[in-house]
Amino acid sequence: MSALIARQVQPSLAERLADVAVQALIDEADLSPKPGLVDRRGNGAHDDLHLDLMHASANALWPTFKAMAEAALIAGEVSQPLREALGQLGRDGEVAMLRVTGGVNTHRGAIWALGLLCAAAALHTGSAAPRHIAATAAALARLDDPSAPVNPDSHGARACRTYGVLGAREQAQHGFPAVIEQGLPQLVASRRDGEQNAQLDALLAIMSQLTDTCVLHRAGLEGLTRMQAGACAVLAAGGAGSLAGRRQLLELDRDMLTLRASPGGAADLLAATLFLDRLAPAASAPIGSN
Template sequence: MLQELDTTPKPGLVDRSDQGAHADMDYACFRRSIEAVVPYFAATGALAAGKSPDEVLWRKVRKIGCEAETAMFSATGGVNTHKGQIFVLMLLVAAASSEGASGIPGLQKGIRIMTRGMVYKELGNGLHNKNELSHGERLFLSHGITGVRGEAEAGFPVIFECGLPVYTAMLGSGYSVNDASLQALLAIMCSAEDSTVVHRGGLEALRFVQSSSLAAVALGGVRTEAGRNYLYAMNREFILRGLSPGGCADLLAGTIFVHEAEKELRIHGRA
C-alpha cells in the first residue's frame, strides 16, 4: 500500500507530489489510512492459514474487511481512501495464505473459488427493486460495468496478465521500483474497467483514460523522456478533468503484492 502511494507521478492520483484530482484527501491522509488498516491484513492471513479458499472463508475475511473500512474512515475523518484496495488485498492475502496456494495458478484458483457468483449475487440479483443503489450497482445497471467485483470473479486478469508481467520485466531490466510501478500502472490503465473513473466522468472519461495510457505506453512510458513528459501532461489533464483512476491504483497495489507473495511462496516451496 505504501509503495502504491509513493509511486510518482500517478495521473490524477494522490502521490508524493500532489493530491491528484482530489480536494478531500492528501498524502498524509493516505498514510494515516494505511497505518489504521495494516493490522487487519495480518488478521486475514492468520485466519486463512491452512484453510480451504472457499466462500465460507471469504465471508469471514469480508467481515474483517468491513472492520478495516471502519478503521479507515475513523483515521481519515470519513474519507474513502482505500475501500477498493482493502477489498483487493484482502482477497489476495486470503488466497496466498490459504491451503493449496501454489504460485500464480494457485492464487488465481483460490480467488475464483472465493468469489464465484459474486457479480450476480451483488450486482445482478434484484437490484431493480432496491430503493437505494451504490455507485457500483448503478454502473452495472446503466452500463453493464462489473468493476472490481468482475475482476475478482475472473481471477484478477488485469493484475496477472497486464500489471504483473510489466512490473516483473521492468525490475528485471534494472529499473527502479518507482518506475516499474508506474509502467505497470500504465499497463493496468490501458485495460481496466475502472468504475471510479466512470462514476466521475462516464464512459467517455474511461475511454479518455485508456487512450491516454495507450499513448503513454506507445511513447515508451517511463523508459523515455517523451513518455515521462507525457505522464506529467496526463497528470495535469486528469486533474483538470477531475479524473482519478482509483480502481487502477488498487490493482497496482494488488500487482505489487502478488509479486512479493510469489517470491515468498517460492522460498517456502509453494511456488
C-alpha cells in the same frame, strides 16, 4: 536462550502477509507521478485525500489483513464459512479505516482485493505462482456472502449499471485479469528502466485496459476513453522511463486533472500487483506461530 527468543519473536505467516499488503498500499500511494492520483506531488484530482491520510489508512488495515490470513489458515480450504468470515472482517476493516480517515473512503476497494489475496496466499502456505493465488482468490470471491450489504447507490454500482461494465467484484471473481495479464507482465518487462518506472508502467498497463468505475463515476465515458488512450500512448512512446513516454505521462496527468478523474480502481490493482510480485520472498521466510 538468545536463539530461542529470536525464534519466538519471528513473525507469523499471517503477520508477514499483512506486512506485504500494507507496504504495497504505501508504495502505491508514494509512487509518482501518477495521473490524477494522490502521490508525493499532491492530492491529484481529490479534494479530500492526501498522502499522509493514505499512509494512515494503509497502516490501520494491517490488523484486518492479518486477521483475514489467519482465518484462511484456520479454515485450510476455500469454503463458504471462510468467505463469510472474510466478508465480516472486511466490513470491520472498513469501519477501522473510516475511523482513522474521518469518514473518507481511502481504501475500500483495496480491502476487497488485498484481503482476498491475503487469504488466498495463506491457503498456499508454500510458494505459489501469482496466477494460482489469484485463482484461489477468485474462488473465494465467487462464493456468496449473505451478510454483505446491498448498496445499489454506491459510486461503483451506479457506474456499472449506467455503462454496463464490470467492477471490482468481477475483477476478483475472474482472477484479477488486470493484474495477471497486464500489471505483472509489464512490471517485469519494465524493470530494465528501474523500479519506479516499472511500477508506473505497470499502473499504465492496467489503466490501458481497465474499465475503471472510479473514472466512469467522475468523468463518464470521455474520461475512461482518455485514460485508456493516454495510458496506451505512454507505453507506445517507450514508457515512463523514456523522455517521450514521460511527456505523454504528464499530458495524461493534465487530462485527468482537467476532468477531475482519478483512476482509483487501477491504483488498487497496482497495489495487488505489487503484493503478488513480492509474495514469494515473504512466504518463504521461516514461519513462526500461525
